Amino acid sequence: MTKQQDALLAVELMDLTSLNTSDTTKDIQALINSIRPALGTPAAVCVFSDFVDDAKIALAARELSHVKVATVTNFPTGDAPLSDVINETLIAIERGADEIDLVIPYKKLAAGDTQATFKYVSESKKACGTQAQLKVIIESGELKTEALIAQATELAIKGGADFVKTSTGKVAINATLESTKVMLTTIKNSGERVGFKAAGGVKTVADASEYLALARSIMSDDYLQATTFRFGASSLLSDVYKVLEK
Incomplete structure (x- = not known):
């Protein structure tokens, strides 16, 4: 694929994101005003509820x-009680959210508690x-x-996730090609039609191209559509628009 083709694909697969604690209505309007439909439109925008x-x-x-329009729950620490997370989810859907990006209780998972992750996912899916x-x-x-990355991906799939996403973008290490490979391989091995989202650190078309090439090699070209692959x-x-303007 050429750089231009990857740029065009990247914009169509993008969740254009603003999740800053300082965000205002004006910031969200500016985010949406940055979309230039003639050069490509993102799949979604991701904002606070x-x-x-x-x-x-x-x-x-x-x-x-x-x-x-996507939003986040149990974000960013993954520490909220499940009842609060379900409440957040229902409120977000009432506000019109089309997609819910749930943070699992990953600290509990790292400590050996697999049940909590499954429960947060399955109950959120029900909501x-x-x-x-x-x-x-x-x-x-x-x-x-x-x-642990493979286990978390498996638990997300078993709980009913439509997508499994790498990161919040709020920790020291976010999306990496190494973790992406593990996650995509786990999704493929599950035999389920589950999407993947790389989030945090994908800043240029060159970055995006590496993820697209990796996904292509594991999952095939058919996987690279907004229903199964996203960039947060x-x-x-x-950067995509700069490349496409040339």
């Missing part, structure tokens, strides 16, 4: 209502029902070992 309404309104105003897709953040950089990114869009 408080801004789901604002994102929907801003997208509609630009005739971009087909762009999905999503048919109204929202569930993307499960395993925080691969904090799990560290291949065995904030600065990637501007």
